[in-house]
Structures are given as structure tokens and as C-alpha cells.
Amino acid sequence: MSAQHLESHPQWSTRLAFILASAGSAVGLGNIWKFPYIMGDNGGGAFVLIYLGCLLIVATPILISEVMLGRRSRSNPISGMAKLSREAGVSPAWQLIGWMGVLTGFLILSYYSVVMGWALAYIEKAADGAFVGADADTVEGIFTSLVSNPGTLLFWHTVAMLLTITVVARGVRGGLELATRIMMPLLIAILVLLFGYNIGTSGFAPAMEFMFAPDFSRVTGETFLVALGHAFFTLSLGMGAIMVYGSYMPANASIVKAGIWIIVLDTAIALLAGMVIFPIVFSNGMSPEQGAGLIFQTLPLALGAMEWGYWLAIVLFILVSIAAWTSAISLVEPAVSYLYERFGVRRLYSAIGAGIATWTLGVFSALSFNLIDDVTLFGKNFFGIMEFLTANILLPAGGMLIALFAAWRMRRADSSEELGLSGGAYRLWWALAAVVAPAGVALVFLNGLGLFG
Ligand code: TRP
DSSP: HHHHHHOOOOSSSSHHHHHHHHHHHHHHHIIIIIIHHHHHHHTTTTHHHHHHIIIIIHHHHHHHHHHHHHHHHOOHHHHHHHHHHHHHTTOGGHHHHHHHHHHHHHHHHHHHHHHHHHHHHHHHHHHHHTTOOOOHHHHHHHHHHHTHHHHHHHHHHHHHHHHHHHHHHIIIIIIIIIIHHHHHHHHHHHHHHHHHHHHHHHHHHHHHHHHHHOOOGGOOOHHHHHHHHHHHHHTTTSSHHHHHHTTSSOTTTTTTHHHHHHHHHHHHHHHHHHHHHHHHHTTTTOOOOOOGGGGIIHHHHHTTTSSSHHHHHHHHHHHHHHHHHHHHHHHHHHHHHHHHHOOOOHHHHHHHHHHHHHHHHHHHHHHHHTTTTOOOBBTBBHHHHHHHIIIIIIHHHHHHHHIIIIIIIIIIIHHHHHHHHHHHHHHHHHHHIIHHHHHHHHHHHHHHTTTTT
């Protein structure tokens, strides 16, 4: 912890680089795979409205707090939280936020990489023409045979991990920044292209109605909790990914403005993904309530019957893979920056080390669909347990601690200076971070625990 450490902490080359990288982290399987299907299960437009409300009053203040902690500390989340507690004169136990974050990132990436592997495998299948003219049984068979084949799953899981650590090993500017600078515009271009194709189809009008005409009869208490939980996952909140990205942010950039950009981009892309997926669903007379299989099981079927389906399927799964890739790198970055800054381990080695550890844990997730699918806890396989533990327990807990630390532990003068806010705007952030957001998280948390029952 010395001058050497300070000098070695990197920085994005521009504000835009920070926004693209953070949006790259936020936009992932959560947007393209999960958001459409939970929207489908929760009544469409009404869910969208509630989700937007959750983003605004709970997720926004926490996102701003997390970026702020990162930039103020100019350090990885573990050393950074130690520094910030010293600055605030409070217990060093707040470092727990950093440790929990590194652990959570490791756990999420282990199964995230498996699903990213599915997307990669689907690019190959699409290129092979496996979906052209395929019927429902064939498409279902393709998915089932993928997840029941340990060798294939492990192969694609390995490819996904290799892609991830290759970027991370190359560092902040040469890796994370370069990758997101190329992939984010590409991702947006692909989505707009697919969207354009869909406008002319017969499913477009019903899809718009489904997404934007709220049907409140489907809303229950559960809907609010699902919406709030998803707001965390989709914005990559609560585990230090956004904190470490914030620590590379230039000193003169506005945290609040950047935060709003990230949220707008993430939301716009999630809605756009919905506007690509639902027209395909409706054009083919399918039900929007397909659950988690929506993009892997129904879309190939629909695309296989369409005129440009061969190409659209390839493009669609490239899109999903890119989105997953730019998110995966943010899950391992907190650990890699810690190993480098604390112990001087070179990025290449720390990325490989973290990659091997994560890969190993991921093997259990991959095998939990086949060889060890009989090993369950509370009715969930290993993959399900990991998903549950991280999304429903660790992320909300991390997010709540971040908001509580930022609002109740940091000196007001420090947070106001770092945020560049004063007067009413500062008080608004403070009230949301101090009271509203933690209360909202407590609700998600209780809901998560309730699922045990
Ligand atoms: N936000 C990503 C998605 O929507 C997933 C993700 C990346 C994430 N980094 C994270 C989730 C950190 C929680 C915490 O797919």
C-alpha cells in the first residue's frame, strides 16, 4: 500500500469508455434472456412499469453509491473499502463488502459461464443449419441433448472462461476498454437490425400491446419483488463490479450523469430485446409465458421457419454471446485487481488463477444438468443453488451494505464532494440511499428467504 499501488491503479481513457464498459457489464443474459421471460410471466406492460419504478427509486441511488465508493477509493473493492473506512473513521469490518463482492463474483461467474457456453454452442448449431425447418421436437431435442451431454457442456464452458480471462488479462485499457468499445456498438447495431426486421412482421403490433399496454390484473405482491430483484441483477449491482469500474473513472467525470447513462442504456437494450423477441413469439402464434426456455427453445423454432431464419439465428446467438462476454469480464475484475494491487500478482497470472478456480466450480454447475442432477438442496440442483444464493441473498445484502455505508458511514462532506452534488439534489440522493433503497432491498431479501419455504 504505497505510492507504487497508487501509480499502478489504471484509468479509463475517457468518460465514454467508463459508460460503455459499465453498460457492457450491465447488459447481459439478464437483459436478453431473463427480462423477456419474466416480463412474459408477469403480465407484460404492468411489469415493465413497476420495474421502471424500482430502477428509479431503489437501483439508481445504489448504483450511484457504488460508483462513488469506487472512485473515492481509487482501488480494488477490498483495499478500497479498507481505505474508505479509515477515511471515515469507522470499523475496518466494512471491508466485508469487498470480500463478499469477490466471492459473489466468483460464484456468479461459475454458472454464468455455463449459460454463456450455451449461447456459444448455439452459434455453432445455427451455423450448421440445425434449426432450419426444424419442428418443436427437434428444437427441444437440441437443447436437451446439449445440457445432458457433460463433454459438450464442459467444452463450451471452457471456451467461455477462456474468452473471459483473455480480455481481463489484457488489462483495463487494452482489455476491458477495447473489448467493450468494439462489442457494445456491435451489440446495439445487431439489436437494431433485428428490431428493424421485426417491424414488418405480423407479430409486431401484438408484441407492442403486450409490452406497453399494462394489464394490472396480473400484478401481485410477488411482481414487485421480482421486478426489484431483477433491477439489481441487470445493473450488476451489489458485488463490486460497478465499484471497481468506478475506481477507474476519471476524476472530472460526473458520477450521477454517468450512472444515469448506464441505467438508460441497460433499460433501452432490455426493452429493445423484448421488442425483438416478442414479435417473433407472436408472429409464430407462441405463448409469451415460456419461462427460462424462451430464447433457447422457442426462438430457434420460430427462426427456423422464417425466410432469413438461418442468418437471424446466427446473429441472435452472437448477440447473446457478446452480451454475456462483456458481463462476464466484470465478474472477475474485482478479484484480479485485488490480487494485482495487494500482492503484485501480474494480471495474466491472476486472471488465469481466478479463471481456473471459477472454471472448477462451474464444472459442478455444468454437471448438475446431467451426471449429478440427483444432487439437490431445497429441490434445486447445484446450478439452481448458486443462482439462488447469489441473486437472492448475496447481491441484495451487498447492495444494502453499500447504500448503508455510503449514506450513514461516510462523512457527508466527502460523499457530497465525490458526487458533485449539494443542496436538494444531495439530500434526495441521501434520503434514497439511507432509507428508501435499504428498505426496498430488505423486501427483496425477505422474499428470497421466503422461497426456502
Ligand atoms: N448484469 C449482468 C446481466 O444482466 C450480469 C452481471 C454482470 C452481474 N456482473 C454482475 C450481476 C455483477 C450481478 C452482479 O446479465
